[in-house]
Amino acid sequence: MAGQITQPIIVIDPSKAHVRGKDALQMNITAAMAVANLVKSTFGPSGMDKMLVDVAGDVAITNDGETILRKIAVEHPSAKTIVAIASTQEKEVGDGTTASVMLAGELLKRAGGLIDRGIHPTTVIAGYKLAEHKSQEILGELAIDVGGDDTDLLQSVAATAMVGKAIACDDLAPICVRAIQLIKNGDIDVFNNVRIQQSVGKSIEDTELITGVVIDKRRVHDAMPKHVKDAHVALLTSGIEFRKFAKAPGGKSNEKMKVTSATQLEEMYAGEESAIKSDVDSLYNIGVNVVFCTQSITESAQGYLVKRGILGVARVNDNDLEAISRATGATILSNIVDVEASDLGTAGIVEEKGAEDEELIYIKDCPNPKTVSIIVHGGTEHVLDTVEGALGDALRVVADVVKDNTVVAGGGACEVELSLRLRDHAREIGGKEQLAVDAFADALEAIPYTLAENAGLDSTDMMTMLKAKHVAGGTTSGIDVYNGEIIDMYGNGVIEPLRVKTQSLKSATDATVMILKVDDVLASQRRELAPGPGQAPHDYDQF
Structure with missing residues (x-):
């Protein structure tokens, strides 16, 4: 044929791996499910731990889904999408990471089955979106309005978040x-306003709350008071040091001076000493008995502070200084001579505690702190890391309840109720989307099923009893993994914030939809490093 092209037309770089259609979809689903299955055994109060060893040999033992997924080396792009679910869940609500990842894996598993039966991915996506929207409505109906000041309920929420992650939940x-x-x-900013400090030694039950701040610093001079009651605190972003030629209060002068005699030199030093004494006296005269600086405190200044009975701490980092300001109410100033009585913060006690080289400065009993500290005690660093992670989750969920004033029952109660109601809703929809809604309902049941399975219970029997209880009207009924019974979760204090459940549904559905919409994967091939022109070859294998 005239004009026929006999040479192949290369549209896609042949060096790129190209997977398309159902093969691409199945590959993505398999990779995502592999990540979800990795954390499945950690779910619930009876979940197992994972031991993670990094390239430096450091060991971390945890059953927190977000921590596990963050520390493993995930390569596949779809698997990274599932890891992102855990990160989003942790960032937004602080808990429910493992459940979110598991739900996404189950949704993808059932979507793969529907696609194998000839259902188009677009139909599955439409059905999943309908199911997620309806699930959010049902959750709103299941939500229980509570008071943000109900201490007993808030403690139940905190204990639910920590169970399986740390012992001594009743104490924490x-x-x-x-x-x-x-x-x-103020602003319930857990990350910035609740500081967690680890202290190896004692037991978890000795963990304490400090109504103030603890910083990893010590007094600049041993003769300074170690314990100050009724502290009046000054905060400086400068130091207490020589003023050059007794000029430039609070700082150093750039002027130069020519010294021509010993007398003149003595006068210059005397002026510098006089300036430091004046600075310390100005602090003492307005009632300062504790001062924190981000820069140095010279030996001469230390001597004057000791004489005035002022506790001084130097080279405090900016974050610690801001935390002290929020706790004590002190104003941070850059110039020592600008400090006035109204700029001072207050604390019941400021003291140095700890063995040599392990000293900590405690600023506690602050009258109206906007920042507090939790000192975590434990026998080993691994225990401390576990407890710190559990406390972080518990603090976040308690903050969620205080903000929203809404909770739901845990123990798989929500997921089973959602599943039953979604099946009823599916019959009203009709069409192929009904199959996707039913698949969504099946995926939700994987949460209580895994809860029972990880506890060593007969999952099938437990699910049968749980569904029967919900059909009979027990909307807050869930699985007691310790006794193998179906009980009222809300009545027994197994409670979770509504926000955790709504975010989990949204994150899992969004990630599933994203993966199902991919029908082509183009991946560049990795190439081994090779020396360029004029470069000497390297034996990369030795590394």
Whole structure:
């Protein structure tokens, strides 16, 4: 044929791996499910732990889904999407990461089955979106309005978040609740306003709440008071040091001076000493007995501070200084001579505690702190890391309840009720989307099923009893994994914030839809490093 092209037309770089159609979809689903299955055994109060060893040999033992997925080396792009679910869940609500990842894996598993039966991915996506929207409506109906000041309920929420992650939940839950109650009058910013400090030694039960701040610093001079009651605190972003030629209060002058005699040199030093004494006296005269600086405190200044009975701490980092300001109410100033009585913060006690080289400065008993600290005690660093992670989750969920004033029953109660109601809703929809809604309902049941399975119970029997209880009207009934019974979760204090459930549904559905919409994968091939022109070859294998 005239004009026929006999040479192949290369549209796509042949060096790129190209997977398309159902093969691409199945590959993405398989990769995502592999990640979900990785954390499945950690779910619930009876979940197992994972031991993670990094390239440096450092060991982390945890059953927190977000921590596990963050630390493993995930390569596949679809698997990274599932990891992103855990990160989003942790960032937005602080808990429910493992459940979100599991739900996404189950949704993809059932979507793969529907696609194998000839249902188009677009239809599955439409059905999943309908199911997620309806599920959010049902959750709103299941939500229980509570008071943000109900201490007992908040402690139940905190204990639910920590169970399976840390022992001594009954001792830690009140600490979490009290910490949030102390800072709730301001911005409930758990990350910035609740500081967690680890201390190896003692037991978890000795963990304590400090109504103030603890910093990893010590006094600049051993002769300074170690314990100050009724502290009046000054905060400086400068130091207490020589003023050059007794000029430039609070700082150093750039002027130069020519010294021509020993007398003149002595006068210059005397002027510098006089300036430092004047600075310290100005602090003492307005009632300062504790001062924190981000820069140095010279030996001469230390001597004057000791004489005035002022506790001085130097080279405090900016974050710690801001935390002290929020706790004590002190104003941070850059110039020592600008400090006035109205700029001072107050604390009941400021003291140095700890063995040599392990000293900590405690600023506590602050009258109206906007920042508080939790000192975590435990026998080993691994225990401390676990407890710190559990406290972080508990603090976040308590803050969620205080903000929203809505909770739901845990123990698989919500998921089973959602599943039953979605099946009824599916019959009203009709069409092929009905199959996707039913698949969504099946995926939700994987949550209580796994809960029972990880506890060593007969999952099938437990699911049968749980569904029967819900059909009979027990909307808050869930699985008691310790006794193998179906009980009222809300009545027994197994409670979760509504926000955790709504975010979990949204994150899992969005990630599933994203993966199902991909029908082509183009991936560049990795190439081994090779020396360029003029470069010497390297034996990369030795590394």
